[in-house]
Amino acid sequence: MLRSLRRQNPQKEVQAGLPEVFPRIWRYAFSLTGSRDGADDLAQAACLRAIEKASQFKVGSHLDRWMFRITHNLWISELRKDRVRKGGGLPVIDVSEIPDPAQNPERAYDRKEVLKSVLGLPEAQRATVFLVYVEGYSYKAAAEILNIPLATVMSRLATARANLGRKFRDHEGLSNAR
Template identity: 35%
Template sequence: MLQTETLSLARPAPDTLSEFEQQVKNYEKAFYHFAYRLTGNHDDAQDLTQEALLKAYRAFNRFKPGTAFDRWVYQIIYRLFIDQYRKKRRRPFVASLDEAPPHLDQEKPKEVPDYSKLPEDFALRHELGVTIQSALLRLPEEFRAAVVLCDVQGFSYEEISNILQCSLGTVRSRIHRGRRQLREYLQPYLSAERSKKQ
């Protein structure tokens, strides 16, 4: 009896991999959405998510079970994104002239979920989505992350300040300034909205 207890104590942590897998399964859509809104395209978002999850897995023993897993991974994604962005800015894009251009017929057609039956409605929403994404990409990175966390992921300011590791005042001003810039970029849609109301 005693021996089995000590044995179970001596055994390393119960299968961390399956636990990690379970956690990721719960949140992966949200992670991917966040990464996509930060980077603006599928490939970068996929790379960013994968890299962040790998990092998270490697450091999973440091994760405190009582705390929120998704906030922790959001923090990793954000830091990775900022790191990559800085690296990219330091080293300008280099394209090889020898390399053959990617073949278009090898690319998979992009599937878009069908949210509405009306084609007109669908087109409008799709267009607005593209416009909003391009407006988001024009924001500075810190503002973009704060706005996305607040409006897309629906976190409170306090949670955002934990994720971005900055003060509440900073979060507030980032969101405010980000939204003000978005308002400028989306002015045509907003005025259309106003005229619709009148």
């Protein structure tokens, strides 16, 4: 009985689910901002917004998808504010801040190169690639999170794959020429 009451309270469900979802939200924020400080700020802002707007969370739905949507919307708002304030575009990504997830130096280098290449994609492609290939969301779920048509998700992924493939083919060609 007590458990069913908790599940019917969106505020408590959001607060209880945030610790589990936070690492994934932080990784997504990092993929958007390209820096650890930016990811910290964006992920914390998303959590604060989720707590403030918890009454809008539909109990029983996917907290992670709701949080990704909040994070994405906050990022878009921040980009718009930056463009108005300084006429700037996307942030410059500091490659030295990319986390090193593996112990094997060769594998770590490969992962870092792939992550660097993904972070170098345009923001729309980068966010879509992250949601589908890193987080494992279906195309449909990614479309819902990003609030775009399914065909746009497919197009962004195809373009990102082509860009990444071209970059790695060019890189491979340079390595073989040496």
